[in-house]
């Protein structure tokens with residue numbers, strides 16, 4: 001982007017680089033962002049990106065009408081998940097001089113407009129305020145989860161959330177699945193089979209993903225849209241079942257997956273649908289799933305109902 005800056009008048013970008021560093025110049029200064037870090041470029045900032053490692057790739061989410069914030073920690077209390085101190089903002093940096101053909105590309109109402117000017121927009125010598133681009137290193141995230149049984153909702157791993165007016169309903173949650181210990185007893189530890197009202201776009205920054213033994217590679221993406229059932233592939237399911245109830249503590253390493261989870265239903269654009277990178281056989285990862293249910297060892301259903309917790313589920 002030589003002598004060129006981009007500006008999004010519509011919303012905020014959350015950029016998740018997967019391959020290659022990004023050297024981002026903004027009106028507030030410069031940020032070096034590596035895979036494993038994420039960066040937020042809020043609505044209205046002019047920025048340009050240099051690629052010191054050559055071609056680069058990653059993921060971008062765009063949100064409209066609100067901004068990212070840290071999730072409420074609820075009973076976790078004062079500390080945990082992403083800490084405010086780990087969000088880094090640029091120090092002021094400026095360049096001077098005549099740039100006869102500087103181009104500003106502005107995204108407005110989903111369309112791109114260009115304008116020419118004869119100076120760099122990165123001419124801000126000092127700034128003060130709290131509306132600013134920032135980056136975050138995902139390895140700083142302090143994950144919380146069960147220490148005895150059951151599988152927590154993935155929202156427990158929310159790094160940043162863009163709320164809606166409805167409490168608890170996110171326009172976009174940015175959730176990560178970082179290296180961590182799995183310790184739950186008598187619990188199916190991989191992501192359970194489910195469908196839900198949120199739409200889940202998942203990406204993989206490096207390593208593997210606990211629910212997909214095959215086929216989900218770094219740089220790839222999956223989309224499980226509102227109420228579409230999904231869960232681990234057959235290989236992961238069988239390997240988990242084969243461990244039985246006696247699996248001890250296990251550390252998940254070499255992994256960094258993430259999810260953009262939204263209450264809105266994204267449309268898949270023709271560019272993506274027609275892409276040669278699309279995997280038309282994805283559904284085959286669930287072929288051969290079979291039930292391992294056995295009534296042995298379960299309580300008599302009537303006794304279980306009478307002695308169980310009195311709720312209406």
Ligand SMILES: O=C(O)Cc1cc(O)ccc1O
Nearest residue numbers: 153154190191192200211230
């Ligand atoms: O679908 C997925 O792989 C993401 C996910 C992970 C998990 O542990 C529980 C629910 C969920 O949607």
Ligand SMILES: [Fe+2]
Nearest residue numbers: 194200224230
């Ligand atoms: Fe899911």
